[in-house]
Amino acid sequence: MSAVENHAVLHRPLTLPPALEQSLAQLPVARQSVVRARVQAQWPRLREILQGVYGETAAINSWLETLAAGAVDCAAARPDALWQLDLEREQKPRWHSSPMLGYCTYVDKFAGTLNGVAERIAHLQELGVTYLHLLPFLKAGTAPNDGGFAVASYEEIEPALGSMQDLRALSTKLRAAGISLCSDFVLNHVSHEHPWAQKALAGEAGYRDYFHVLDSAEDVAAYEEHLIQIFPNTAPGNFTYVPTLKGWAWTTFYPYQWDLNYANPQVFSEMSKALLALANNGVEAFRLDSTGFLWKRQGTNCMNQPEAHQLLQALRCLTNIAAPGVLLKAEAIMPTRDLPPYFGLGEQAGKECHIAYHASLMSASWVALAEQKVEILADVLANTPALPAGGAWMTYVRCHDDIGWNVLRPELDARGPEQRARLLQASRFFAGELPGSYARGAAFQASSPDVAHGTNGMGSALVGLSSATSPQEQVQAIDRLLLLYALSLFVGDVPLIYMGDELAQANTPAEELISRNGPDGRELHRPYFDTQAYALRHAGETITGQMFGGLCAMLAARRQHQNVLHSALPLSVFATGNASVLGLRRGSRAVGLFNFSAQPCTVALGGAVALDLVAPQRAHGNPVELPAYAALWLDVEGTV
Ligand code: OTU
Numbered sequence: 001m002s003a004v005e006n007h008a009v010l011h012r013p014l015t016l017p018p019a020l021e022q023s024l025a026q027l028p029v030a031r032q033s034v035v036r037a038r039v040q041a042q043w044p045r046l047r048e049i050l051q052g053v054y055g056e057t058a059a060i061n062s063w064l065e066t067l068a069a070g071a072v073d074c075a076a077a078r079p080d081a082l083w084q085l086d087l088e089r090e091q092k093p094r095w096h097s098s099p100m101l102g103y104c105t106y107v108d109k110f111a112g113t114l115n116g117v118a119e120r121i122a123h124l125q126e127l128g129v130t131y132l133h134l135l136p137f138l139k140a141g142t143a144p145n146d147g148g149f150a151v152a153s154y155e156e157i158e159p160a161l162g163s164m165q166d167l168r169a170l171s172t173k174l175r176a177a178g179i180s181l182c183s184d185f186v187l188n189h190v191s192h193e194h195p196w197a198q199k200a201l202a203g204e205a206g207y208r209d210y211f212h213v214l215d216s217a218e219d220v221a222a223y224e225e226h227l228i229q230i231f232p233n234t235a236p237g238n239f240t241y242v243p244t245l246k247g248w249a250w251t252t253f254y255p256y257q258w259d260l261n262y263a264n265p266q267v268f269s270e271m272s273k274a275l276l277a278l279a280n281n282g283v284e285a286f287r288l289d290s291t292g293f294l295w296k297r298q299g300t301n302c303m304n305q306p307e308a309h310q311l312l313q314a315l316r317c318l319t320n321i322a323a324p325g326v327l328l329k330a331e332a333i334m335p336t337r338d339l340p341p342y343f344g345l346g347e348q349a350g351k352e353c354h355i356a357y358h359a360s361l362m363s364a365s366w367v368a369l370a371e372q373k374v375e376i377l378a379d380v381l382a383n384t385p386a387l388p389a390g391g392a393w394m395t396y397v398r399c400h401d402d403i404g405w406n407v408l409r410p411e412l413d414a415r416g417p418e419q420r421a422r423l424l425q426a427s428r429f430f431a432g433e434l435p436g437s438y439a440r441g442a443a444f445q446a447s448s449p450d451v452a453h454g455t456n457g458m459g460s461a462l463v464g465l466s467s468a469t470s471p472q473e474q475v476q477a478i479d480r481l482l483l484l485y486a487l488s489l490f491v492g493d494v495p496l497i498y499m500g501d502e503l504a505q506a507n508t509p510a511e512e513l514i515s516r517n518g519p520d521g522r523e524l525h526r527p528y529f530d531t532q533a534y535a536l537r538h539a540g541e542t543i544t545g546q547m548f549g550g551l552c553a554m555l556a557a558r559r560q561h562q563n564v565l566h567s568a569l570p571l572s573v574f575a576t577g578n579a580s581v582l583g584l585r586r587g588s589r590a591v592g593l594f595n596f597s598a599q600p601c602t603v604a605l606g607g608a609v610a611l612d613l614v615a616p617q618r619a620h621g622n623p624v625e626l627p628a629y630a631a632l633w634l635d636v637e638g639t640v
Helices: 018-025 029-054 058-077 080-091 107-111 114-119 121-127 164-176 195-201 217-224 265-280 306-322 359-371 375-382 406-415 421-430 471-491 510-515 521-525 531-535 543-560
Strands: 102-105 131-134 138-140 151-157 180-186 189-191 239-242 247-250 257-259 285-289 327-330 355-357 392-396 442-444 454-456 494-498 571-574 581-586 590-595 601-603 608-612 624-626 631-637
Touching: 018 029, 018 058, 029 058, 029 265, 029 306, 058 265, 058 306, 080 164, 102 107, 102 392, 107 114, 114 121, 114 164, 121 543, 131 285, 151 164, 151 265, 164 180, 180 265, 180 327, 189 195, 217 239, 217 247, 247 257, 265 285, 265 306, 306 327, 359 375, 359 392, 359 406, 359 421, 359 471, 375 406, 375 571, 375 581, 392 471, 406 421, 421 454, 442 521, 454 521, 471 494, 471 543, 471 581, 471 590, 471 631, 581 601, 590 624, 624 631
Parallel strands: 102 131, 102 494, 131 180, 151 189, 180 285, 285 327, 327 355, 355 392, 392 494
Antiparallel strands: 138 151, 189 257, 239 247, 442 454, 571 581, 581 590, 590 631, 601 624, 608 631
């Protein structure tokens, strides 16, 4: 927690190295004591963590001083409005837990440009959004560039989307509307067109070392033996032979995305500098992309290595000095058991990232829909640990990526040897391949028809809206999508709406897909914002209106009933006596019932329903009646 983190419990002030004293002396007088206190609190940790990674040589020690001094310089340059925000947030370190509401979109798909996004703020406000994640908008390599995830410059905006000035203007307008701007920060790799890669190609001294370039096919094979593949179809393997380098560049993702070598301290200082500069341009939260892959160690799968966590903790120390109001979000699409370290463990608890995606909850909710059974979902929730103070789960239904099935392997393996086949069934179900499947998604990157990898498609296509042939089927499809959102909103500290879901938007049209660059199947769920549907959002007789109205009712209830729904209240699963119905208890009063079945049912509760939190006019008996695919949030008196 920032206030606590930045409060040094010291009997006597630390003697700081001269480089740091010099930077502190250059701060505006009004900021000096505040930043000095931050440095006093962060410097010993920062030094210890990074000496742990890079060793304790004279060169590293002086590098460390320059690094910390750079953070002080950023605090000096922090615009007044952001400086004030930092001070407020240091006093209120849990400011980012519920009722935060996220919204995620590509700039061009949503509104053309950064200035266009500013014009859609009213839409975000109507939903109650407080956190806007804009997918990569920094200058990217020439297409294909993985939707901007191959960054060519961290100092420039992608020209088609606007300028750095536009970014500052947008963040200011968002802030005035109570919305924090979140930017992707792609820290595992850069585009091969990034100046560092270009300099490495030109043989400029030192730059080959910014990357992992392996000299021999044997070295490649030794690593490959233990590595997973992210894009086995379109980018098999983890290395790309680069003739000019006479070596293999490590490319976990696409061949044009070169993994950075964090064993080189220069890489860490350059990247942290870039992050702090963006923070001073108004970015309030960073989605740290692919955090699991930052450190490589032969003989391991090179994921979640201890050093990756140390680097994130060091980044947190630096933001605590320069911009303590800024949030770090781990994009670690990993099984639930691998996530707690991203918040920091033991002495580092609460000192790494503030937020992490709950990918397993997302995938398991889709499995529950396919199976009409909540078993795996309940397992995932049971495996979800309480977070350290200030930690927050980002829950979601859909995002710009595929639904990855393999994050659920631990839960399935725990249930028996043949259970992974259920993931393949789910994948087939959502590709519309199983009898009775209403879904119109597509399998993604499966290396053979017998292996589950990921599933693409907009939420509405996956829940059967595109295939519905009657108004009843349409309504049922919407109920399914609302059910998934009801769960995400009930569980998450920061739930996320994926652009278009609020209007039940369909998959990207086929003709549009053809015109897009590159063979990436994820484009299926990256449509343009549908302004015609938007115009219908209040028309209750339309499907769009029903989705928007249903979602807004839940969002309003979540804001209004924080006393019983607040995500800091403990969450537990209870048995409903029905394999299709998930029962959740929040605190001592709120109960969530989620029926994943096409059959209506009843659930007996231990106490009487005092209030339906979403539809207060609706009365409930006990047992409670649950229509097909219904979600209820109830205020219940007594035990369940
Ligand atoms: C992230 O994703 C991004 O969300 C993707 O859009 C990028 O392609 C990728 O990084 C490279 O920058 O493994 O933990 O669909 O879940 O690529 C990070 C697969 C990741 C994504 C995966 C992912």
